[in-house]
Amino acid sequence: MKAVLINKDDNGYGATLTDVDESQLPEGDVTVKVDYSSINFKDGLAITGSSPVVRSFPMVPGIDLAGAVETSSHPDFKTGDMVVLNGWGVGETHWGGMAEKARLNGDWLVPLPNAFSAKQAMAIGTAGYTAMLCVLALEKNGVTPDQGEILVTGAAGGVGSVAISILNKLGYTVVASTGRPEQADYLKSLGASDTIDRNELSEKGRPLGKERWAGAVDCVGSHTLANICATMKYGGTVAACGLAQGFDLPATVMPFILRGVTLAGVDSVMCPKERRLEAWQRLATDLDLGHIETLMNEVSLEEAINIAPEILEGKVRGRTVVKVSN
Numbered sequence: 001m002k003a004v005l006i007n008k009d010d011n012g013y014g015a016t017l018t019d020v021d022e023s024q025l026p027e028g029d030v031t032v033k034v035d036y037s038s039i040n041f042k043d044g045l046a047i048t049g050s051s052p053v054v055r056s057f058p059m060v061p062g063i064d065l066a067g068a069v070e071t072s073s074h075p076d077f078k079t080g081d082m083v084v085l086n087g088w089g090v091g092e093t094h095w096g097g098m099a100e101k102a103r104l105n106g107d108w109l110v111p112l113p114n115a116f117s118a119k120q121a122m123a124i125g126t127a128g129y130t131a132m133l134c135v136l137a138l139e140k141n142g143v144t145p146d147q148g149e150i151l152v153t154g155a156a157g158g159v160g161s162v163a164i165s166i167l168n169k170l171g172y173t174v175v176a177s178t179g180r181p182e183q184a185d186y187l188k189s190l191g192a193s194d195t196i197d198r199n200e201l202s203e204k205g206r207p208l209g210k211e212r213w214a215g216a217v218d219c220v221g222s223h224t225l226a227n228i229c230a231t232m233k234y235g236g237t238v239a240a241c242g243l244a245q246g247f248d249l250p251a252t253v254m255p256f257i258l259r260g261v262t263l264a265g266v267d268s269v270m271c272p273k274e275r276r277l278e279a280w281q282r283l284a285t286d287l288d289l290g291h292i293e294t295l296m297n298e299v300s301l302e303e304a305i306n307i308a309p310e311i312l313e314g315k316v317r318g319r320t321v322v323k324v325s326n
């Protein structure tokens, strides 16, 4: 089978497209013929080695995959079933989606919702399913469309693009924060009512500022997240899922103790199955299918290796699917 393989040895760290014998696939009770994978920020880190995401070598990257079950001894899946996988350490500690086949633990798999093709599911991918988890976190904490504007940071990236589309379809007023003003039309086409320059949020700010946001989806962390907390409306909620600016959080407790702001953490990797199923079901109803084409581009396995540095540089717009099998 064809696979992207990451190796780390005396020659250094590198990813290459290569032929691998299927007998090398890891342990698992379900084997999937992978139709599509995708490139997330974390796949960029894994392929380039910029951060120690990969824990054992050789490794097939790809934290996402969608395809058809080839063989299964798991009670929930049989040959031919279409499935989706996001996270669980796949592409980090267990061979992932950028290979024609994957062998997995059936407990990690989610049935592909009827609403989506394998390609559309990968256009959503971990980024889109994380965006849905963020929206669920806002809802759970009582953020409703009538309360005011929702800020989405890292807006032109994968999580941001999908979050804008979902929030818009649910009736929220969305403001998109981006470092790419040339993407304003794209962001508005997904449903943003306005855009702001991310530099307005990225520097050290005051403990509290003028109340503006009823809710926020933050992909960026660091000073940006601190400034968002400081400018939340009374009782607002920030769903924090990312670290594109940095993993630090130079904030004070003031927004939390004086304005009752909630900081809701969102993790997609180890998220329990029930919540994943809920997120994928909600994506099937709350994401505008027309937007999937707008926010997606497609690459081959070989091109996936080349595009990895670009996602880390913030140059990739929306979501990138990787065509794995013909």
Ligand code: NDP
Binding pocket: 040, 041, 042, 126, 127, 130, 153, 154, 155, 156, 157, 158, 159, 160, 177, 178, 179, 180, 198, 202, 219, 220, 240, 241, 242, 243, 244, 245, 266, 267, 268, 269, 311, 312, 313, 314, 315, 316, 318
């Ligand atoms: P993308 O690379 O697609 O998007 C990230 C976006 O962040 C960029 O497009 C850019 O948006 C913005 N950005 C990049 N660099 C900076 C910077 N220095 N300062 C401020 N903004 C910046 O990544 P994803 O959308 O896939 O992921 C977004 C974040 O969420 C990542 O940090 C990722 O690791 C994290 N993540 C976390 C998950 C979880 O389970 N918690 C799951 C999935 C992702 P623009 O050009 O519009 O400014």
